[in-house]
Amino acid sequence: MPLHPALVAASEYGELFLTIVERTGVGLVLLNPQLRIQQTNAAFLEHCGQPRFDLHGFDFPELLHPSVRQYMRRQFDRLLTGRSNRFVEHLAALWATRTAFTGALTGMAVPSEAGPLKTIVVLVSPDKAEDDERRVLISPNKILSEINAKILEGVATGVPTVQLAARLYLSRQGIEYHVSNMLRQFKVPNRAALVSKAYSMGLFGVGSWPPKVLPEYVRR
Numbered sequence: 235m236p237l238h239p240a241l242v243a244a245s246e247y248g249e250l251f252l253t254i255v256e257r258t259g260v261g262l263v264l265l266n267p268q269l270r271i272q273q274t275n276a277a278f279l280e281h282c283g284q285p286r287f288d289l290h291g292f293d294f295p296e297l298l299h300p301s302v303r304q305y306m307r308r309q310f311d312r313l314l315t316g317r318s319n320r321f322v323e324h325l326a327a328l329w330a331t332r333t334a335f336t337g338a339l340t341g342m343a344v345p346s347e348a349g350p351l352k353t354i355v356v357l358v359s360p361d362k363a364e365d366d367e368r369r370v371l372i373s374p375n376k377i378l379s380e381i382n383a384k385i386l387e388g389v390a391t392g393v394p395t396v397q398l399a400a401r402l403y404l405s406r407q408g409i410e411y412h413v414s415n416m417l418r419q420f421k422v423p424n425r426a427a428l429v430s431k432a433y434s435m436g437l438f439g440v441g442s443w444p445p446k447v448l449p450e451y452v453r454r
Contacts, residue, residue: 261358267351269294269310281328281335281360294356299327300448301436306339308441313343313354325440328358337361376453377419378437383447385412390429390438390445 261278263271271292282289282297289297295307302325312318320342327336337360346352378386381402388398399409413425422428429445432438438445 258359261360263294263356263358265294265354265356267314267354269307269354272353278358281358297328299436300450301438302327302440304439305441310341310354313341314351316343316351319343327436328360335360375451378416378447378452380452380454382412382416383452385409386416386428386432386437387445387447389413389425390432 259277261281262275263278264273266272271289271294274289279289295303295310298306302323306323309321309323312321320340322338322340324338325336328339337358340357340359342355342357343351344353344355381404384402385398388401393401395406395409398404399406402409404412413428416428417423417425420428420431422431432447433445437447437451439448
C-alpha cells in the first residue's frame with residue numbers, strides 16, 4: 235500500500251518525513267499501536283527486496299532478525315507506554331523475502347489530538363556495504379548441533395573447559411574436539427574470534443545474558 239502524504243504531513247514531524255522520503259530514499263513505515271504495518275513508502279519495499287510485496291497488516295517486529303527481535307520489541311514497548319518518544323538503533327537487522335541487511339532504525343511516537351499514541355513512524359536506513367563480505371548476518375539456518383550450541387554458549391559465557399565438560403557430561407578432550415570443529419566451521423583462529431563472529435552473525439540474541447544461541451540455528 236503506497237504511503238499517503240497527507241497522513242505523514244498531518245503529524246508534527248510531517249515536513250521532516252516528507253523531505254526524507256523525497257530526497258534520501260530512506261525507508262519509511264507507519265505502524266499502528268499493535269505494531270502492524272499500515273503503510274510504507276517505495277524505498278522500504280525495495281529494501282525488503284520485493285517492491286510489489288504487500289506488507290500491509292504485517293507484524294513489523296517479525297521482519298527483524300531473530301537476534302534483535304525481542305530487544306526491539308522492548309524498544310517499541312517504551313514508545314507505546316510513553317516511557318520514551320523516540321529511539322535510534324544502529325544494530326537492527328531487517329529481513330524480508332529472503333533479503334537481510336543491517337542499518338539504522340529510528341522509531342518515533344506520534345500521539346493523536348486526544349493524547350494517546352496514534353502512530354509509530356519507523357525510518358530504516360541500510361548500511362552501505364561495498365560487498366557481501368561486510369554483511370555477515372545470516373538468515374536462520376540449522377548450522378549448529380545441539381551440543382555445539384551449548385558449548386558455544388559456555389565459551390561465550392567464559393565457562394572453563396573442565397567445568398563445561400562436567401556440565402555437558404563430556405571429557406575435556408571432547409570439548410576441545412567440538413570447539414576445534416567450530417573454529418574450522420566459522421573460519422576463525424581462536425575462541426575469542428569464534429564468539430565475536432557468532433555475535434556478528436546474529437547467532438545470539440541481543441540484550442540478553444547469559445548468551446543463548448537462537449533456536450533458529452540449532453538442529454534438534
